[in-house]
Amino acid sequence: MQALAQNLKTVSPVGWEEQGYYNPSDTLRYQIVFQKVGEDTAFGVTIRDTLDADLDTNTLHLSPASHPFTFTRNGLELVWDLQGINLPDSQSNEPGSHGFVAYSIQVKNTPCDQEFAPIYNTAHIYFDSNSVVTTNTVLNTATWWDPLIIMPGDVNTSGSISSADIIYLVDYVFRSQAAPLPCAANGDVNCSGAVTSSDIIYLVNYCFKGSWPPCDIVCSSPMAWTCN
């Protein structure tokens, strides 16, 4: 069990909630830390990490590691080979028994009206010919439903909901003016899946008659939504 505890996968940002929600424009920074636990030096260490298919390999960037390595990528599988590392074991040299590799990557682009799939990541660490040590699994889920990006009712993406958004929506629905920003979700105030005159009525009722705020999904969030 000690070996498991010393061989970890970490991700930044961790994100919020169990799904690790994060802004899709952010870069995921993964680090794999390893330690030679026990009584023998590890002459070579190999780390294998298979990328989630929803990650964009064009954005893969290797970060500095604790020791020199050679790197190969076979499709989605990343392999760091640290032969000749001569990593001391934890009993003879605890401070020297640690190492890490790291990389950053972004999720594949997805239209902002669609949901992202969860991104799982686990690494496998091989010390010489010993059996594999499998790290913990980290989870991230990109989401456009970051209040900084998607705020139904804030049709013009000004950062707040006001009568200017009603005017913007009227111009779009009846006068074929500019579409809601950054995508239709901000204009789909009643979360029906489309932007129509019903959304204008909904927004008017909210702003001037104290009716329900935009979208149930937003109602259930801890954010306080006001029309100013």
Ligand SMILES: [Ca+2]
């Ligand atoms: Ca606005």
Ligand SMILES: [Ca+2]
């Ligand atoms: Ca709608």
